[in-house]
Amino acid sequence: MSKATIRNLLAAVLTALFSVTLIDAIFNISNMINPGVSNIYNALGTQIAPNMVTVVIFDFRAYDTLGESIILLTAGLVVLLIFGRGLLGDKR
Amino acid sequence: MSQGSVILKLISLPISIILICLGIMTILGGHITPGGGFQGGAMIASGIILSILVYGIGNSPLELSHTYIEVLESVGALGFVIFGLIGLFVGGFFLYNVGADLLNVVPQSIQNVLHYPDVTNAGIIPYLNIFVGLKVFVGLTSIVIAFAGFKKLTEEGE
Amino acid sequence: MLSLGPIIFGLILGLVIGSQIKLNVSDTRFTLAAFIIILIAGIIVAWQSGNFPFYTDLPVSTAFLSALIGIFVGKLIFARSK
Numbered sequence: 021m022s023k024a025t026i027r028n029l030l031a032a033v034l035t036a037l038f039s040v041t042l043i044d045a046i047f048n049i050s051n052m053i054n055p056g057v058s059n060i061y062n063a064l065g066t067q068i069a070p071n072m073v074t075v076v077i078f079d080f081r082a083y084d085t086l087g088e089s090i091i092l093l094t095a096g097l098v099v100l101l102i103f104g105r106g107l108l109g110d111k112r
Numbered sequence: 113m114s115q116g117s118v119i120l121k122l123i124s125l126p127i128s129i130i131l132i133c134l135g136i137m138t139i140l141g142g143h144i145t146p147g148g149g150f151q152g153g154a155m156i157a158s159g160i161i162l163s164i165l166v167y168g169i170g171n172s173p174l175e176l177s178h179t180y181i182e183v184l185e186s187v188g189a190l191g192f193v194i195f196g197l198i199g200l201f202v203g204g205f206f207l208y209n210v211g212a213d214l215l216n217v218v219p220q221s222i223q224n225v226l227h228y229p230d231v232t233n234a235g236i237i238p239y240l241n242i243f244v245g246l247k248v249f250v251g252l253t254s255i256v257i258a259f260a261g262f263k264k265l266t267e268e269g270e
Numbered sequence: 271m272l273s274l275g276p277i278i279f280g281l282i283l284g285l286v287i288g289s290q291i292k293l294n295v296s297d298t299r300f301t302l303a304a305f306i307i308i309l310i311a312g313i314i315v316a317w318q319s320g321n322f323p324f325y326t327d328l329p330v331s332t333a334f335l336s337a338l339i340g341i342f343v344g345k346l347i348f349a350r351s352k
Contacts, residue, residue, distance in 0.1 A: 064214060069144070069234040071143055079209050079235070086193070092248060095251070096251045100255070133338050134315075167297070171296070
């Protein structure tokens with residue numbers, strides 16, 4: 021990574037931050053965001069369990085957690101498939 | 113590939129046992145404190161990986177056989193799906209929380225059967241934590257066992 | 271009143287994981303005294319961590335102690351020597 025690349029990257033990030041702050045100060049875009057289901061989660065969450073993170077992961081979005089555990093299975097499978105290829109084969 | 117001095121071999125088994133017990137404690141407190149299934153499963157895996165690294169893959173005290181890894185991974189995935197099917201048949205939606213139902217469609221007898229005996233009323237969340245913890249623990253440990261076995265095989269082949 | 275959930279499931283999980291401990295006599299020998307010292311160290315850790323997820327029955331962490339007892343019972347019942 022040369023010095024010119026680092027300088028360009030830093031300039032891009034700082035320009036983006038400055039422009040977002042400026043537009044928020046002029047046009048007040050913080051009030052145009054739609055809350056959506058966040059009101060339902062905040063109202064009903066704490067009467068199920070005290071930990072809001074676990075309620076969102078395992079109750080409201082439990083289907084995505086099922087996909088996450090399939091990702092873990094696939095990762096282990098691909099590692100054993102690439103590096104293995106019949107070298108280890110004992111069933112104890 | 114064992115790191116074989118006597119001091120390491122003497123202290124690693126008690127520390128591994130305490131790490132496994134701390135991991136089980138983190139899984140079982142998942143619906144109240146930060147933690148839960150994924151984090152507790154990684155802690156249990158780190159306890160077993162410490163024992164494999166210190167002793168070597170041949171004579172480690174905590175060693176998982178092939179059948180054990182297959183059975184535990186299947187139990188973890190199938191348990192999650194079976195709890196989802198219970199929610200489908202009783203509540204009308206896949207992975208519906210049968211313990212704390214928000215639509216009031218579940219009869220009280222089924223709620224009393226699946227109740228985790230606790231002061232909270234969290235439904236199926238503790239059971240899902242346990243199944244995901246088992247699956248993460250077995251997945252991470254099997255990768256480390258495979259790499260240790262490959263290294264030993266290439267060291268013996270030369 | 272005692273909360274039974276961590277005790278029951280701590281015993282079950284400890285039994286599942288404790289069934290894979292195998293001690294071989296050709297390496298460092300772990301005798302019965304070593305396991306008693308592990309039990310005492312476990313009781314000290316459970317006392318220092320307090321009532322873990324804010325339960326109000328005992329000042330120790332019951333999930334930790336039942337997991338420890340489950341590992342020992344699993345080793346005694348399902349033990350295979352190499």
